Amino acid sequence: MTVSPALSMTGISKAFPGVRALDGVDFECVAGEVHAICGENGAGKSTLMKILGGSYRPDAGTIEVAGRAIHFTHPRQAAEMGIAIIHQELSLLPHRSVTENIFMGREIVRRGFLDKAAMHRKAALLLKRIGAEIDPRTLVSSLSIALQQLVEIAKALLLDARILVMDEPTAALDERDSRTLLALVSTLRREGVAIVYISHRMPEVTAIADRITILKDGRKVWTRRADSAPVTEIVRAMVGRDLKEFYPPAPVSPPGKVLLAVAGGNNAALDEIAFEVRAGEIIGVAGLEDSGKGALASALVGDAPFAGGTMMLGGKPTALRTPRQATAAGIGYLPGDRKREGLALRQSVRDNALLTLRSMAGLFTRPFKGALGNAKIDETLRTMDVRAADFGQEIGTLSGGNQQKAIIVRWLEQASQILVFVEPTRGIDIAAKAAIYETMRSFADSGRGIVVVSSDMPELIGIADRVIVMHQGRISGSVARGAGEEDIMNLALGLSGPALGRTVA
Amino acid sequence: MTRVPQTTPSRRRAGRIALNAGLVMFIVLYAAIVLFQPTYLEPGLFMNFLRRAAPLVILACGQLYVILTGGFDLSMGAVATLVVLAASILINGDPEITWAVIGVLYGMGIAVGLMNGLVVAFLKVPSIITTLGTMLLVNGLALAWSGGAARGDLPDNFRNLGRLVWRDVPGLGTLPVAVVVLVGFVTLAWFGLNGTVYGKRALAVGDNPRASELAGAPVAATRIIAFVVSAVSAVTAGILLGGFSGVSVNAGEGLELQAIAACVIGGAQLLGGRGSIWSATFGALSLFALFTLLNLLGLPQAFRDSIQGVILIAAVAVTAWRRRRRT
Incomplete structure (x- = not known):
């Protein structure tokens, strides 16, 4: 390639007490390119991006933006050079409007007063450019995570970012929103933005990336064009070995007695929930973001309990009104947001x-x-x-x-009998994922049950013995092991009705 | 242990540093006192120092429980005042009923603690507001009950708890009753945090109440117990204060803030999740040594509040700086 890269980092090293986080890493990204960085947790991806964003100073190495060597001492300088980083955890103010967030620190002022009309106009234009149908006057807290992410991107575009770093942008999104986001990334690429894309999700990376760089233990393994890097090679480079059996095999023995049975369960977010979990079974729960799949997990663990219906645990009717009662009854909860709810x-x-x-x-x-x-x-x-x-x-x-x-x-x-997982492997690297799946399988194989709520469709298909699909607070159907993503997606979108989809419920 | 850890365990190291920081600060300050007034090296004067520091140390231990669970208790000073006034009114010069009245005092303290805890746990009012309200309420009640001025006298058997000093105790020389109360209370407080599962629960609840709740922890009960312990410590401190200084309407004024400052100086983290009984104990002893030092230097009483403020900010700043450096 003869184009001078929009971003070029050469020989970047960074050490923390006891850890060599980066060791002579080279990385470049040209305008109009999506360059994906893959690596296990701890491989050095985040450190590299923090150096780019000005949060850390490298011990060695140079950074050039559009051919000019730069030394950041403060994140603001990076922003002024047209580098925008969208972190996994969004940095929006929830109680402010979309416009106020987009213009935070860069408000338009006329005669000493905020020019709100102009800001709303410009915000609307930016949002339109990225295809987001959001009223700039709404409060950020009322938006879904997916929409908030779009606001974050609009904020980056306001600064006319030439280099956009996205750190696991789809981690909190469901399938449909992920697709929208990936379409947006393509649009930005056409507009000549250099995009650095960090993700654990292989299908995404291979679909969107022009080039892929693999980091392992702080070093670069290789950079290749995406079309010459099949997933198997990416995975091998990341973990240093093959992952032949990524998902554990299906159980040989049929499921045993019913551990948990819910009938007619409802509350503000759920309606007519009926399903059962048998000993030895892993039940997957799929659905779009506001389908109620999260609410189902909350109801099972007594956090936002069922208001009506019956719940039988080991054949005995039970009402769980608090997580403590659920814990005592043998139900364990492994929340998706580990930092906030798990640890x-x-x-x-x-x-x-x-x-x-x-x-x-x-x-x-x-x-x-x-x-x-x-x-x-x-x-x-x-x-x-x-x-x-x-x-x-x-x-x-x-x-x-x-x-x-x-x-x-x-x-x-x-000694819980039933575990309720939500997004069990969100933000978890590939090798640890395999270990967690294996643990889940052996937990179920020992005669206990698992309910796993996930937005990661391949994960559900790989791990679950049966997937129940939710749509608008109801179970729209369930599919047995071996079903494809299409089947689940149709149910999740409400395209095939309950009567069609319901096999075993 | 056969396994050799590759790095020093950071959490335990943090705990040890906190212990050392409080202890080291106390030793330095006490050495400074001795520099001015060498008599403070005598066991008798050291015991007397401990006697006078006892109420603050006890309050700090109680406050620590609340701080660990992520709250504040601003009502302890008011409870201590109430204890002094109520004792004089209820006993009314009749030494026969002293012990019964002490029982009543603890009952009143537990009631205040329960109220704080229930409001914080179930009405979800932030503890700083709840206990600020309780402070005003209890202060007002105490003043109204006493008619706005201290009246009556405390009988000797009550005052002895604070001021009696046993002489010729083998091995120690002199031993004030207050020091026995101090050691007893600190031991009980230590046992509560380290000898039962409560301490670890309190730390987890203070660190992340939501995660603790989802893991099955009795979050409300944990918080309520902390406020009750805090109120009980305030009653105990109040009884000792009554012995020192007699009846006064501002016996406990400002003690709640001193107790919070003591915990923080000793290394406990505001808003919960970190701290030990030693941070409270040595933090309080350091603070009291500082007051003593300022007195010896002849600085006006008012000055010590300012110095206390500076030390408090410095202590929190140092903790924050150390933590930032570690990451």
Whole structure:
């Protein structure tokens, strides 16, 4: 390629105490190109992007933007050079309008007053350009995550970003919104924006990227054109080995007795929910973002309980009104937003793994003895292959995969009969994903049940024995193992009615 | 342990630093006191120092429970005042009923703690507002009940809890009753946090209440217990204060803020999730040593509030700086 790259990073190294995060990494991205970066968690993707965004200073190496060498000391300088980074966690102010967010810090002023009309006009234009049908006057908090992401992109475009970094942009999106976002990325590419795209989702990467760079342990493995990099090679380069059996095999024995049965379950977000979970079964729950699949998980764990209908646990009618009651009844919850709902980040790995056991014990139970002791929990954490230098270290310092494993240990210790997973592998790298799927399978194979709510369709198809699909708060149907994405999508979009789709419910 | 950890465990290291920071600060400040007034090295004067520091240390231990769970208790000073006034009114010069009245005082304290806890846990009013309200309420009630001025006297058997000093105790020389109360209370508070599952629960609830709730933790009960412990510590401190200084309508004024400052100086984290009984104990001893030092230097009383403010900000800034440097 003869074009001078919009962005070129050469020989970037960065070390943190005890960790060599980046080691002589070269990376470039030309205008009108989508350049994907893949790598396991901890491979150095985020560090590289933080250096680009001006949050970290590299120990060695040079950065050139449009042929000019630059040294950032503050994120604002990066923004002024036309570099926009859209992080996994959005940085919008929820109680401000869309316009106010887009113009935050760059308000249009006329005679000392805010020119709201002009800002709304310009915001509307920007939103239209990216094909978002959002009224710029609405509050950000009333928008779905997908729409908020579009606002974030509009904000980047206001600065006339020439380099756009997207860090796992589809992690929080469902299938339909992901497609919209990918279409938008294509549009921006045509407009000549250089796009750096970080994602764990292979189908996306191969569909959208022009070039792919693989990072592993802080080093670049290779950069190739996307058409000469099949998924198998990407995965092998990322993990350093083949992942032949990514999903565990289906169980040999048929499912056993009914563990959980819901009939006529309803609340504000759900209507006429009826399904059962048998021993040995992994039940997938699919659906678009506001289909009620999240509400179903909340209802099962007593967080936003069913208001009507019946719930039978092990054949006995049960009403679960709080997560504590659900825990006592043998239902464990593994939330999708681990940072906010799953972990006490400043507590140790051990403390997080023991949280439920300690919570359910009597108040005057001695800690550090028997099941609550370090030796016992360390043993279980090691069996689960939770990787930490020391289980006494803060869990916030662990990778997403290890955090998720620690939460699994929490419920194993409690001897829960049913686990409710939401987005079990969101933001988790490929090798850890396989381990988590394996754990889920062996949990079910030991005569217990799993309900897994996910937006990741290949995941549901790979792991679940049966997928129930939700649409507008109802179960629109269910498909057995072996069904394709098309079948699920049709049910999720409400295209095939309940009568058509319902096989076993 | 046969496994050799590759790096020092960061959480435990943080705990050890917090302990050392509070302890080191106390030793430095106490050394400074000794520099001015070498008699403070004598066991008798050290015991006397502990005796006078006892109410603050006890309050800090109670406050720590609330801070760990992510809240504040601003009502403890008011409870201590109420205790002093109520004791003088209820006992009314009759030493026979002192012990019964002390029981009543604890009952009143527990009622205030329960009220704080229930409002915070179920009405979801932020603790800083709830306990600010309770502070005004309790102060007002105490003043109205006493008629706006201190009246009556406390009998000797009540005051002895704060001021009696046993002499010729083998091995120690002198031993104030207040120091026995202090050691007893700190031991109980330590046991509550380290000898039962409550301490770990409190830390988890303070760190992330939502995650704790979803993991099955009794979040409301954990918070309520913290406020009750805090109120009980305020009653205990109030009883000692009554012994020191007799009846006064501002016996407990400002103590809640000193207790919060003590916890923070010792390394507990505001808004929860980090801290130990040692951060409260040594933080309070450091703060009290500082007050003593300022007195010895002859600085006006009013000055110590300003210095306390500066130290508080510096302590939080240092903690925040250290944490930032680690990442």
